[in-house]
């Protein structure tokens with residue numbers, strides 16, 4: 001079998017288009033412009049690229065983008081004051097504090113200082129609890145993007161056997177909760193899981209969120225399974241020239257694609273869905289804040 005490649009880039013474009021249409025309607029019918037504020041502390045180059053991309057795509061979707069760049073030595077109290085100002089600013093519907101934060105700042109404290117209804121990353125403890133108990137919440141962007149790709153591919157996930165490899169708070173755990181909410185039968189695997197290959201081979205849906213380049217091989221995959229590769233790993237690529245690198249996922253794409261029914265590539269799979277879902281969450285937050293119906297298909 002040769003798997004169908006799931007084109008996350010094209011799907012993200014569709015999501016962004018839906019977001020843009022919804023924003024146009026919010027402006028025309030209600031005089032509302034959704035606003036997303038991104039706070040960056042320090043000068044981590046990867047974070048700066050993410051923040052720039054987020055800002056550009058926010059504006060392209062017709063929304064307002066607010067960027068707050070603070071020096072690396074910003075005291076925690078100053079950062080909390082910025083978050084508090086954004087919490088009460090009516091033109092801001094979504095707040096994202098770019099992680100990681102410098103070591104002197106308590107990440108959990110800052111995340112939990114964001115008003116839960118503006119927490120478009122879905123990391124606030126209230127949103128974690130709401131998702132875990134199957135209630136309406138803000139859903140973390142990467143797992144939301146994976147869920148959209150899975151629903152698009154499979155329709156109903158009910159009764160499917162799903163294995164999520166990785167138990168982080170930002171990907172693995174919320175992913176498992178979303179799959180459970182869609183009535184999949186879910187197992188979470190991690191670094192202590194025994195005979196992980198055999199466990200993965202039971203999965204109709206296999207989600208890899210590990211951070212280990214090409215760990216999951218074709219013979220770990222059940223024939224016909226849908227494989228979602230969240231991993232983003234940069235590895236040396238001497239074949240491209242001295243000092244060159246390339247991006248790979250947590251799944252060995254070549255061998256897994258021989259067995260799976262469908263699979264996301266890296267790059268071009270889950271990655272582009274993450275920012276698209278951030279925009280979707282901002283529109284959802286704006287609608288909720290104003291007592292308006294939520295955009296269909298853009299929430300979990």
Ligand code: NDP
Pocket residue numbers: 142165166167168169170171172189190191192193196209210211212230231232233270271274
């Ligand atoms: P974390 O490092 O927080 O978590 C990794 C998880 O993988 C842990 O639960 C760990 O288990 C588990 N793990 C590590 N080694 C093994 C192993 N040998 N066998 C089984 N499980 C193992 O990573 P994240 O969840 O933050 O990210 C995972 C990957 O997804 C990374 O490559 C990251 O870059 C990528 N990512 C991509 C995003 C996107 O937009 N596409 C967004 C966020 C992340 P244990 O808990 O036991 O240590």
